[in-house]
Structure formats: structure tokens, C-alpha cells
Amino acid sequence: MKNKNISSIGEVGLIGIIKNQFATSKNNKNIVVGIGDDCFCFRLGKNTICITKDMLIEGVHFKKDWITPQELGEKAIEVNISDIAAMGNVKPEYAFIGLGIPPITSKIFIRNLFKGFKAACDRHKMTIAGGDTVKSDKIIISVTIVGAGKDKIIKRNGAKTGDVIGVTNTFGDAGAGVALLYKYGTKHKYAKNERLLILKQNNPRARLSESKKISKHLTSLTDASDGLYVSVNLLTRDSNKGSDIYMDQIPVSKTLKKVFKETKEQLDFALFGAEDYELVFTVPETKARLIKKLVPQISYIGKINSSKKVRYFYNGKKQKIKCSGFKHF
């Protein structure tokens, strides 16, 4: 066996190694959702418990100059709640915060970071339950969130042929915001609309109430943390289906249109710019109108078929799409 390193096998190769080691979930009848969805879920009495865990590392997932400590704290909680929202009507109950802190970190930074944790937890009526702090070279934020619910869990793999594909709001703002920061840095004097895009990058809000309203009607559900392109691919592939995406129906904000005037740019951010944290779901066509009544911001962007391919169309014409998404390793 050749001993390759992780950067040469990539994230998919790494997940392959990990999955191979753990087929144990098949043997445990209490497990509702095992490795490979937005949360891990297990049954306990009449409840289903959903647990999600994410790690944010300074320099990899955030830069201290680009986001305030309070925004960072809120974001660390919201992105985890987004994974809970991606399971359906589940109430996030408890948050655990593991922190790696360089000893030179200022007291005020920590205080404001925790203000952020608390603000987000208060917003969702959650309790900060515990965690630990350790010394490290860079700031590491490892959040675990525990949610509970009695309703059916909506997995990523339930899409049926003929279902329509919906999204809860516009795409592209967060990706455009981070692109501006990469291009112009923090000293630049940004115009108002540009600042709005940066704010969207730094202040995501999990679509928890939307999920609660619509989830019982859905056949599949996920959240778009790595861009719409990745979410559509995962949902289609995990459901063992195909999908047609109508690019002219992908919703983008007025702000994005003002800052980036070309349609191609806007769609690139929408498809490949990560961190919008909107929900992506499928629903039988007969229920599409009802769902949109419940959450008017919803748009439909495509349809599930049995082709096992994801095809993209713009004004009815088939498009070639090249993925330029975020590579973790």
C-alpha cells in the first residue's frame, strides 16, 4: 500500500477511509441517520436526538481581521443550528463549546466571542451547556449542538422523480462578500452594497423557523453550507436520482445584482460561493404552492428525474458547468 498524504487523496478520499472503518451504525436499530448527512440522529424513547459538530479554525475558516469576535461567536452557533434545521422540525436545545486559545489572546476578544455565542443561543432559546478550553497556536472553535424533536426526520436521500427542488431564499451574497474581502482586504473603503454582502458572509442565520413550517411536506432536505452546486449534487446523488436545474430561476439578491452586474458572475457566486446557509429541499409538485404560501421567500429552481445526472439549463438551453468550489484539503 502506497502511503499517500491527505492532500493527495483529498477530502473524498479521507471520508472514504473514515467510512470504511465504521459500518457499525447498520447494526444499531436506534440510529435514524448515521454518518453522511447534516446531523447524526438517534432514537431515545419518544424523541429523536440530533447532534451536529463543526470546527472553525483561524486562518482556515475565518480571519480575525475580517469578522468581529461577536459575529464569529454568533456564526459558530448559527452554522451548527443550520445543520439541525436541515433535519426538519428539530429544536436545538444545548450547545457545547470547545475552544483552543493562544495564550496571547486578549480578554476582551474572549468576552466578545462569548457574547456572540450567547446572543445566538438566546435567539434560539438554547442553553450553553458546557465545553472546554485548551491552549493552541491558533483560535479553534469546536461547537457541538444537541437538538431533540418528535417529528419525522427529513434526510437528504428521499427525493422522488417528479419532485420540484426548492430553496428558502437567495444565493450568492455570502460568497460575494468573502470574494470582496479577498480582493480588497479590510482597509478598503467599501460602498454600502458591498458592505451588505460582507455582512451576509459574517452574519448567517439558520433557517430554523422555515424548516419547522415546511418540513413535514418535504421528501428531502439539506442546508447549503458549501454552495448550491454542492447541495444539489449531494441531494440528487444520495437520493439515487437525477435533476434538471433552471439557472435563470436561481434567486439572487438585488444587492448582489448591483455590485456584480454580470449574470455569469452572479450565478457563479450563487452556485459555488459557499456559506449562504439556505435550505435546499424537494417536495412533490402538488405541494409546491402550499409550501410557498407558508414561506413566501421560497423559489423553485429545478426538478428531480431518474437520469442520475445533474443537468443545468439557462433559458431552456443546456449549459456546461465547471465546479470551482471550495477544496478542503
Place this chain on the structure above:
Amino acid sequence: MKNKNISSIGEVGLIGIIKNQFATSKNNKNIVVGIGDDCFCFRLGKNTICITKDMLIEGVHFKKDWITPQELGEKAIEVNISDIAAMGNVKPEYAFIGLGIPPITSKIFIRNLFKGFKAACDRHKMTIAGGDTVKSDKIIISVTIVGAGKDKIIKRNGAKTGDVIGVTNTFGDAGAGVALLYKYGTKHKYAKNERLLILKQNNPRARLSESKKISKHLTSLTDASDGLYVSVNLLTRDSNKGSDIYMDQIPVSKTLKKVFKETKEQLDFALFGAEDYELVFTVPETKARLIKKLVPQISYIGKINSSKKVRYFYNGKKQKIKCSGFKHF
């Protein structure tokens, strides 16, 4: 407000900041144990759920040269299970593994690390439920373990005046093992007994079955991750009591006695050498014999009183003890 940094306020100062931000647990009647015990525990239906989370960072908590990847994986799980064992008769059910991995990490390292995770989880009939992997400069292992039980949770704060203080086995081996590695490094040709001490450092085993056998009789319980001295202090202080510790009754292994011949050295490792992961508990004196029958390796090392001080005695003579324990920041 002066903006001090974390190294100047220390870990206690840091925990102070964090605790101040979160008094929310008082308002949640489902919370059995909030921040500041070995686990966070909450009630759900007839069950109590216990959750613990620990982060191991390369260079801070382990060195790649000093431990094999499989040992490291097993240890990361065992130290978290030790926190579960410290709550009483709770079954660890699911493990979540968050990994930060430098891209140059070899595939074989990751594979063996996961072999270790799996070996420890299999030993305790647990399921690896999920987690995430991210890019980082150093290896970061963030483990969350979820346990469930129906019995009463044994907190750290229930010791009563007159209770005796017990420990599940010997102390000092793990601390002596790491001291040898610091002194002689990895190239040194170690004698057999020295190697045994290093093995104890690298291969801790959570006292889960011991806890299951004795916990219903106990008044307080914790595990000794940061040394016996720290555990006795926490247990005494949290119970708002005092304690007398009889140093001549602290159990140390034959191996430790062979490698470090002076009693003072042995007791220094026992009190201040961390990572023995034995349980430290209190029990009414009337039950002390019963408990020792259930777990014959148990020793009694002291007694709870109302003095609010922790006093140390050697052969009946009061001793001055100076803490030389591990400082996190």
C-alpha cells in the same frame, strides 16, 4: 477595564469569564448537571443524557513521536469515557470525532488513528456516529461522547462530613511515564519497568465497569485527569467541605516504586502527575467495606470534614504540600 491577555489571567480567570456569560442553566429544569462537572447532563423522558467533550492538540496534549497513532485514537476516546464514568452508572453510546488534519498527514497515520478510535469504541460497545474533518496546521482531535442512563447521577459536590475518600487504583504511573519521555526522549533505551510506565501514560482505561458497580452507594464522584491533588481539591471545594488526606495510604504501583525509589518522588507523581484517570469518590464510612468488596483494587486515602481546608498527613504528621501541577495557560 484593562484588556489583559489569557496567559495573565490563567485558566481560572478564563473559566470565570465564561461562567459569567452563562447562568442560563439555572432556568432550565431539565438540566441535571450544568457547567463545571465532568459532564453536562440533562433529563429527557425517563433517561438522563450525559455529554462530554475534550480536545487534544498536537504539541500541547500529545507529541506524535511519543505515542502511536492507534494509541492516540484509543486514548482520545478513553479520556472522554472517563468523564462519563465520573457521572455514575451511565452507558456511553455514541462518539463524534472532529479532526483537524494538516494536509501533509499520511494516509496510514489517519487509518491507524481511526483503528484506535474504533478499538476503544468496540471495547465499550459504542458507535462512532459522525464528526467532521478540517484542514489545520497541527493535528486536533475533538471528541464528543454521548451517554445515557436511568440511575441517579453522582455529582462532584455531594461529599458529607465523615465520608471516606476512595480511589479505584494506583496513582503516579502515567505522570512518571511522561516525565521519562521529557527527560530521555524517544531514542533512549528504556528498561522494562520504565517502558511499563510510558505504556500507562499512552494507554489509559476509563473505569467504567468500576463506576457501574459502586456508583449507587457514592455521595460524590470525579475522575483524576489532572492529578489526585486537583481531584481532591475540586471534590472538597465543590462539596463545600474540608478533607484530610493520608499520604502514606495513597496507592502507588510496584513498577513506580522500582523506577523511582524515593517515597517523595512517588508521591509527587501520584499527587501532581496527571492522566491516571482513576475515579476519586466519597462514600459513607459504613459502606466502605462493601465497596471494597465490589472493587478490590479500591483504596481509601482520606476523610471528609467540615474544616473547608484540604490537609495532608504523612504517618500522622501534617505536611506542607506545594502544587506543581499542570498549568493550561
